Amino acid sequence: MGASGTALETSDSATSDSATSDPRAPESRTPASARRQRQAGQGSWWNGLPGLVYLVALVLLPLFIILVYSFLSRAKLGVGVKWQFTLTPYTELLYSESLSGGRSFDPTYLQIIANSFWYALITSVVCLVLAIPIAMWLATRPPERRTALVFAVTIPFWTSLLIRTYSFIIILNDNGPINGALRGIGLIDEPISMLYTPFATVVGLVYTFLPFMILPIYASAERFDFRLAEAAYDLGAGKWTVLRRVVLPSVRPGVIAGLVLVFIPALGSYLAPELLGGGKSSMIANVIAAQFGASRNWPFGAALSVLLLVITLLVLIIFAIVAKRASRAAGRGGWEALL
Amino acid sequence: MDASAPALSVRDVTKTFQTPEGGQVHALDSVSLDIADGSFMVLLGPSGCGKTTLLRCIAGLEAPDSGQIDLRGQRIDDMPVWRRRVNTVFQSYALFPHMTVAQNIAFGLQMDKVPSAAIKRKVEASLEMVHLSGLGSRKPSQLSGGQQQRVALARALAKEPEVLLLDEPLSALDLKLRRGMQSELKRLQRETSITFVLVTHDQDEAMAMGDQVAVFNAGRIVQVGEPREVYLRPNSRFVADFIGEANVLTGRLDTYGLVIESLGLVPRDRLLDGTLLPAGPVHVAVRPENVTLDRDPVGTAKVTDVSYVGGDIRVEVQTASLTIVSRVPSQRVAPPSIGDRVSVSFAVESLCVVAD
Numbered sequence: 001m002g003a004s005g006t007a008l009e010t011s012d013s014a015t016s017d018s019a020t021s022d023p024r025a026p027e028s029r030t031p032a033s034a035r036r037q038r039q040a041g042q043g044s045w046w047n048g049l050p051g052l053v054y055l056v057a058l059v060l061l062p063l064f065i066i067l068v069y070s071f072l073s074r075a076k077l078g079v080g081v082k083w084q085f086t087l088t089p090y091t092e093l094l095y096s097e098s099l100s101g102g103r104s105f106d107p108t109y110l111q112i113i114a115n116s117f118w119y120a121l122i123t124s125v126v127c128l129v130l131a132i133p134i135a136m137w138l139a140t141r142p143p144e145r146r147t148a149l150v151f152a153v154t155i156p157f158w159t160s161l162l163i164r165t166y167s168f169i170i171i172l173n174d175n176g177p178i179n180g181a182l183r184g185i186g187l188i189d190e191p192i193s194m195l196y197t198p199f200a201t202v203v204g205l206v207y208t209f210l211p212f213m214i215l216p217i218y219a220s221a222e223r224f225d226f227r228l229a230e231a232a233y234d235l236g237a238g239k240w241t242v243l244r245r246v247v248l249p250s251v252r253p254g255v256i257a258g259l260v261l262v263f264i265p266a267l268g269s270y271l272a273p274e275l276l277g278g279g280k281s282s283m284i285a286n287v288i289a290a291q292f293g294a295s296r297n298w299p300f301g302a303a304l305s306v307l308l309l310v311i312t313l314l315v316l317i318i319f320a321i322v323a324k325r326a327s328r329a330a331g332r333g334g335w336e337a338l339l
Numbered sequence: 340m341d342a343s344a345p346a347l348s349v350r351d352v353t354k355t356f357q358t359p360e361g362g363q364v365h366a367l368d369s370v371s372l373d374i375a376d377g378s379f380m381v382l383l384g385p386s387g388c389g390k391t392t393l394l395r396c397i398a399g400l401e402a403p404d405s406g407q408i409d410l411r412g413q414r415i416d417d418m419p420v421w422r423r424r425v426n427t428v429f430q431s432y433a434l435f436p437h438m439t440v441a442q443n444i445a446f447g448l449q450m451d452k453v454p455s456a457a458i459k460r461k462v463e464a465s466l467e468m469v470h471l472s473g474l475g476s477r478k479p480s481q482l483s484g485g486q487q488q489r490v491a492l493a494r495a496l497a498k499e500p501e502v503l504l505l506d507e508p509l510s511a512l513d514l515k516l517r518r519g520m521q522s523e524l525k526r527l528q529r530e531t532s533i534t535f536v537l538v539t540h541d542q543d544e545a546m547a548m549g550d551q552v553a554v555f556n557a558g559r560i561v562q563v564g565e566p567r568e569v570y571l572r573p574n575s576r577f578v579a580d581f582i583g584e585a586n587v588l589t590g591r592l593d594t595y596g597l598v599i600e601s602l603g604l605v606p607r608d609r610l611l612d613g614t615l616l617p618a619g620p621v622h623v624a625v626r627p628e629n630v631t632l633d634r635d636p637v638g639t640a641k642v643t644d645v646s647y648v649g650g651d652i653r654v655e656v657q658t659a660s661l662t663i664v665s666r667v668p669s670q671r672v673a674p675p676s677i678g679d680r681v682s683v684s685f686a687v688e689s690l691c692v693v694a695d
Contacts, residue, residue: 225431227433228433228435228436230400230420230429230433231429231433232446233400233420233421234398234400234426235421235426235494235495235498236422236447236451236498237421238421241450250436
């Protein structure tokens with residue numbers, strides 16, 4: 001647009017100015033290489049070094065170790081690996097070996113992956129439905145109150161997720177405040193079992209990830225030009241049409257960012273299904289943890305991790321494709337414009 | 340509908356805003372205005388005078404505290420925005436950035452449930468009307484400011500509103516483009532015979548475009564009339580000052596005539612409405628082009644500034660107590676120079692007695 005175009009031109013002319021005026025400057029008599037002026041937006045590659053070290057040491061190296069382990073054999077006592085190449089960890093994903101040595105198809109792990117997908121999907125949708133009105137409400141407050149309200153959204157980050165998840169054990173258990181309140185007003189006689197159900201897992205997941213949906217949508221909504229909504233009303237649109245065809249397409253980048261930030265970590269979440277699901281509604285991360293712990297099968301745990309990684313990458317690619325396609329459809333309106 | 344009835348009638352509309360400090364601002368103070376069907380009305384005034392608030396009240400984007408607004412005899416001030424047969428061209432254009440130009444124009448028609456074949460036709464016709472044929476598939480961000488302006492215009496006109504409201508539509512354009520768009524808007528208004536209401540703070544623009552001009556000051560309409568009438572016969576010191584340039588002189592009206600300090604006496608019968616005006620102190624407005632300067636070694640005024648304004652020479656002179664501005668076409672006379680002594684005279688018919 002106009003403003004950014006102008007800014008670009010100014011910086012362009014600024015850089016070309018300095019380029020042409022530099023040789024005439026008195027400093028140019030000293031060797032050019034030593035005195036070279038750094039242009040705006042250009043940094044030395046040294047500046048990237050801490051990030052590079054971090055990436056290699058803490059992301060790429062562990063990933064590489066996991067990848068290698070996933071092709072090795074199980075150690076005798078289950079801790080560590082035996083350095084012998086095998087594909088067993090990957091065949092174990094689909095087949096189980098009976099004691100007699102025969103192989104049969106076993107959908108247990110596929111089921112768990114499907115489960116994880118399902119929980120992550122429900123979590124994303126519930127978070128989206130809750131976050132859009134909250135984010136819009138935040139964005140329409142007077143600017144001086146917005147800062148405090150956004151600050152309030154981040155309050156959960158102040159304590160450990162573990163402690164916050166434990167607190168949901170207290171909230172959801174049979175003698176907890178919810179059951180107590182429902183009994184108090186005489187709505188129920190027997191407590192409703194909520195803890196250690198899939199419901200509790202989803203509640204925990206939604207609670208954990210909601211801020212990650214609210215904040216990016218808020219960031220988009222805050223930049224929304226409410227004069228566009230006025231223009232839509234003026235052209236004869238009712239409230240819902242304005243929301244659907246003008247407001248939501250404008251917060252689309254925030255919605256996409258929110259979905260990625262919620263869906264992907266939710267897919268690999270461990271605490272909520274472990275503590276609130278009671279092990280009955282395991283997700284893939286719980287199974288991975290079990291392989292490195294109780295089950296003592298590191299190569300299989302590594303293979304599951306690799307699988308989760310591949311799935312995550314595929315999901316990201318699908319998100320990118322859908323987002324691109326939807327941005328072309330955005331003008332036509334409709335819910336598909338949201339993605 | 341009978342042709343003489345106004346398209347839009349505003350009655351005693353008042354709107355008060357709370358300031359952040361807790362005070363109150365009368366954005367509109369009992370404003371009444373009739374706008375004739377098919378006319379081009381310009382609401383003119385300095386910023387913060389309430390002209391945009393009135394426009395927003397008509398559009399329905401702002402609710403008046405009291406008063407009534409009728410569109411072709413039907414009360415609309417209690418109607419929701421989307422039901423009013425009135426459309427707005429916004430100062431910021433407010434084009435939907437995620438839609439193409441054609442989708443922007445189609446949006447309002449879709450709201451009216453126009454069949455899609457007809458929408459397609461109307462979008463084409465609207466684009467042609469504003470000379471943007473072939474740009475329908477562009478996004479607004481790919482257009483220049485002037486082109487965006489035309490899209491905003493096409494989008495509002497495609498709905499064939501009873502009244503088109505324009506909120507400082509040309510303020511973001513550069514001078515040359517603005518001139519072009521002014522005549523373009525007038526052409527569109529003539530061709531569509533839709534009633535246009537345009538808000539501006541630019542008096543040249545108001546004079547150039549309006550069939551009628553309503554001058555606002557501090558939440559009130561101070562004068563309504565044809566541009567020529569408002570220019571030649573301002574009814575107040577504010578209007579005389581705001582529209583064009585004016586020399587406002589203080590004088591006193593007595594039974595014989597008007598006495599202007601250090602300049603002379605004008606008999607009452609030579610003043611417009613001179614016999615009706617009550618005696619007392621008054622202000623008198625004189626346009627610079629009605630001030631004649633003659634070189635005169637014993638003149639009472641001394642030239643203090645000479646400048647070229649378009650094809651005119653603007654000369655400022657200083658008398659014992661006054662600064663007076665004169666304006667003459669530059670070809671007509673050799674310009675005086677600073678320091679020259681001159682005598683000052685006015686055409687009596689051009690004097691205009693104004694309220695304070």
